[in-house]
Amino acid sequence: MIIRIHRGTHQIGGCVTEYEFDGWHLFVDYGEELPASPNTGDLQVEGLTYGDISKSGLLITHYHGDHIGSITKLPKELPIYMGELGREIQMILSDHLKKVRPEHEKMLERLEHINTFKEREEFHFGPFQIKSVPVDHSAFDACAFRIEAGGVSVYHTGDFRLHGFKRKNFLNTLQQNVKDIDYVVCEATNISRPDATSKSEPELQRDFVKLFRENKGCVVYLSSTNIDRLFSLYKAAQDAGRRFYVDKYQKKIMDAVVKSESMWTHSPLYQYGKNKPEPLKYHRFDKDRFFVSDSFIDALDKYGYVLIARSSERFDDLLGKIRSEKVKVLSMWNGYVKEGSDAYNENLAKSLDEDFDYMHTSGHIDMSDLREFFRLLHPKGIIPIHTEKPEAFAKVFSDEWPIIVLNDGDYISPISSNKVDTCKAGIFCVDKPNVK
C-alpha cells in the first residue's frame, strides 16, 4: 500500500490523503483550504479530479468545509462515502445556505447520490477493508477510518479530541474496534495552538450553568453545527431554569439529532427535557425580522433566557428590541473577532460589540491527550497532517515513535507491516529508506 498526502502536510485546511493498492485509489476528504492558509486552489489529482476514476473512491470524515467543501468539483461518477447523520446535517446546512451561497445547491444535489455508512460499520472498496470509527469532534457524527490493504493497516484520525463529552466512549470504541495498526495519519492542529484546550467540554458546561443562573438574559454566539455545544447549552439552560431560544434552522438540526438512531444519541445529552428548545417566531409580513410580541418579552422577563444567536441583521434587530440587560458570549474560536486575523469576521465583531465573555474550548486534541492516544495504538509510524507545524509535532513525539514528516505530494510505500518493524523512534523524512 502507498500512503500519499496530496495536501495538508503544512496547513490545517484542505487535507487530501490517498491510499493506493493494486491499481485502486482510496482518498480521504476533499475540502477547502482555510482563508488564512497558502492557497493552492482547486487541487488537481489524477484518479480523483481527472483521468481514470474507475477504481477510485472518496471517504469523508465529517461535514466541516475543510473536509467536504470541494466535493462538488469532483466527477459525478466518483463514489463518495459519508456517515449517515453527518450527511443529513450537511444537507440541512446547505439547504439553509443555498439562497446566499449558490454552490450549496450543487452540494445538495451531490449529497443526494452519495453512499452512507453507520458508526462502526465495516465495508469494502476494491481491495481496501474499511471500518468507520466514531470520534468526538465539534462536528457531529465525525469519524476516523481504519483502512487495511495488502497486509498494511492505517488509522486515519480525521479531526478529533479527548476532552469532549465522549472521551470514555471513544476510548472504549477504539480499544474494541481498532487493533494492530501500522501507521497513524494524524491531525495535529493544536501543536500551534497550545492554549486552545484549557477546559474540557463538561467543565465549560458547568461554567455556563453558573453564568445562566447569575444572569437573567444570555445571548450566545456559536456555530450552529457544533452540536455538542448546542446541546450542552440547552442542558445548561435547563439546569439554570432558563428558557432556551433558537431559530428554525438550529431547531431543525437539534430535531435531526434527537430523532437519529446514532450510537451517541442514546446519551441523555441529546434528548429533550421538560422544556423543549423554543423556536423564535418570524414576522408574518417581513421574513427578515423575528416577531417580537408582548408575551415573548413577558416570558423573557419572567423566566430569563438563553438565546442562541448568529451575526445577522435579523438577530441584531431582535436583540435591539430586547431592552433588558443581557450578557453576550462568544462560544467559538476568537480568531473570528481578532482584528488583523485572516479569519476576521467584521459582522460578528460588530454584533458582539466590545463587551462580551469568551467561553470556548477546541474541537481538536491537545498534545498530552495525543500521547495517551498513541500509546493505545502503538503505531509503527505516525504521519502528521492538518497542521501548520509538522516539524514541531515531530519534535514532541519522536522520543517514542517514528514520525514521518512529508511535504504535499510525498508518499511512503510500506509493502507489508513486517517491513516496518525495524523503524525506531525519531524523525523521518520521505527519502529515509527504513520508512519505505
Ligand SMILES: [Zn+2]
Ligand atoms: Zn473539523
Ligand SMILES: [Zn+2]
Ligand atoms: Zn479540519
